[in-house]
Amino acid sequence: MINSVAIQGIKGSFHHIVAQAFFQENVEIKEYLSFDAAVQSLLNGQTDTVIMALENSIAGSIIPNYALIDVNKLHIVGEHYLDIQHHLMALPGQRIYDIKEVHSHPMALLQCKAFFEDYPHIKLIEANDTADVAKQIQDKQLNGVSAIASDLAANIFGLDILAKSIQTISHNETRFVVVKRHNSEITKNEINKVSLKFELEHKRGSLAAVLNMMSDCKLNLTKIQSLPKIETPWKYAFFVDVTFDDYNDYNKAKAILKLMAQDFKILGEYKNAKQ
Amino acid sequence: MINSVAIQGIKGSFHHIVAQAFFQENVEIKEYLSFDAAVQSLLNGQTDTVIMALENSIAGSIIPNYALIDVNKLHIVGEHYLDIQHHLMALPGQRIYDIKEVHSHPMALLQCKAFFEDYPHIKLIEANDTADVAKQIQDKQLNGVSAIASDLAANIFGLDILAKSIQTISHNETRFVVVKRHNSEITKNEINKVSLKFELEHKRGSLAAVLNMMSDCKLNLTKIQSLPKIETPWKYAFFVDVTFDDYNDYNKAKAILKLMAQDFKILGEYKNAKQ
Structure with missing residues (x-):
């Protein structure tokens, strides 16, 4: 059976990376704009699994996601740790001095702020989703604009990485959980x-x-x-x-x-x- | 001695209310755009106190503020609990059916989302500061625009309250701390x-x-x-x-x-x- 997996954000996002790593098989990815919407899709049967970030080593627990699991009586059936690496990317051929703006999620901008101190000509602009900026840059062929996103996003949307791992704190391990409506199907011997x-x-x-x-x-x-x-x-x-x-x-x-x-x-x- | 108190946000914000309640005397309020900037003002001696939200009964701890206290070796010298009540406000004479947009902080919008389901003609727009929207409405005499903010903000900026306590969860108690560079001056008998x-x-x-x-x-x-x-x-x-x-x-x-x-x-x- 192919798992139908709800992620927050679009393909190329860190949630997408986790879905691939956890299932290591063909999964059907469905994209949602918020954790709320992803959970809603699970409740009404449009999907059978949600991938959800639950805590990270910089900001601590993502409390509203705990509440989503708790209130909706969902079950955590697995977990996955991902060391989040933020890369700066733009259309092929662009150099860092061609870049006038970087668009990304406020959390990503915050984590990479120090990097941009050396590039005061680049304006930092907030966006909803890290991967979506990469998509827009490719779709609209935006010169002078860069994204901060995963290497999967660079790959999917055909962008070049101008600078790798630009976040200030080199390790930013994030714990994701795999959530379903029903309990885990693994045996008691496997549960630890x-x-x-x-x-x-x-x-x-x-x-x-x-x-x-x-x-x-x-x-x-x-x-x-x-x-x-x-x-x-x-x-x-x-x-x-x-x-x-x-x-x-x-x-x-x-x-x-x-x-x-x-x-x-x-x-x-x-x-x-x-x- | 008059305390020079740094707050995140502008006068009329919940931090301003806490500063007034805690000191119950004349304090000089200095407005900052972020908690970071408020703490910076304390470190370089422009202010002698910072008021900082630390946890609330909906979202849990505000971890980055713990880090600001910890990393900068600051001292919590007092605490204050405030039951945050969000009111809908606009220029005097405006009725709720005249309102086309409500601007507020994303957290305030989230907490009041259910209220606006009865008013689908009102568009929800994100802003940086709850009180600042109230100020803008008065300064620019914006018809059709409303703010979600405190009654102090309605008072200061001369707006009428169209609907009181519009947040979904009626109690939203927030714990604020009063932070200084040096330890508390209260006696050991008073510390509990x-x-x-x-x-x-x-x-x-x-x-x-x-x-x-x-x-x-x-x-x-x-x-x-x-x-x-x-x-x-x-x-x-x-x-x-x-x-x-x-x-x-x-x-x-x-x-x-x-x-x-x-x-x-x-x-x-x-x-x-x-x-």
Whole structure:
């Protein structure tokens, strides 16, 4: 069965790269303008999978995407890490001194700001999607305009890379998750990472008690975040990722957590992509 | 001494409201286009205080502002909670059916999107600052254009409120911090909340051990967040807020934490605004 995969952005975007890397097979890519629209396509059955950036090593968690998974009762069935490299690209034959404007997503412009200090003649202009700028440059044969995007985008839209990896912080690892309406189809033996959400009474030591129990059950914490609950300000939920060697250990912790915590929820059971 | 306070945005913005509420006295407000620029003004001595939104009950933490405090070795000397209410406003005499466009900050537009579903004739347009749109409407006497902003902005720029509290989620409490170059001047008796940052070895149970110790020392956790370390992807730092009744309890925990954790840092010692 060919997976029909919703991505935010257009082909050539980092989400497209992740879809290719994760499925390593023919997938049908469907392009959406927002994460909201991508999730909507999953809910109404137009697609069967959504690829979603969830956190990166510069900005931290992308909280609204956690909310999309949580509120719509979706399941994380896999994860993929991508080291995001931003390249400067333009029509073939253009040199960097021909470039008058660079258009890109505000986040990409921010991450590459320092590079452009050496090129004060280049104006930085915000755009909606990194890959879409590359597409426009090719479609409209825009001279003097450059994009900041992936090498896949340069490839697809036939642009030349003028400068490679122009972002200030050389490593910008981003964690993407693969999301479906239904649970993962992998076996319990293959599952070694889970994403959990739970609430605790605001009582001294309540979180420490839960983390102790998890540690006793041989779970490794890879992420923790307290998050305000929408509609009840300052009541906190916890989002926690853990890894483990033995599914039985996790199973035991899960049974205890159901008793210890309120509103316990499994956001996903999947294979750890970092091993 | 009059405080010279840097705010992100212009007078009438939510940061301005917080500056007034926190200092309850004459402060000289200086307007900056970004949090970066506001912090720069503090570092070069043009201002002596910065007001900064740090987290809200919808989107979670504003991570780049944590980084600004951390990297520039600034100190949180106080906090203030504001329930953000968005109002629709226009020139006096305008009715909602006269309005063709609403301009506001993307975050404000997002939070009020549902309201405009009943008014499909109104076009939503992104702007840099909520209050600045109100100012432009008055300065340029723009008919048919409305702003989404605070009642202070309506007041300052002489606009009429067409609809009150149009945001979808009625409570949107935002936590602002008051930041200076030097430590708080309040006495140890007055301090009952601190913001801490530390790193831990990625070892099972290491965070549980720290939280146990804190609980033993009678500290109450009000926030926890693991954050990727910039330049060393997936090595995590922890940002933690705790409250306490007795400064001596905190002092003891602090001494132990210096031994247990790496790179322990106090981001601020101040008075809990929620009691």
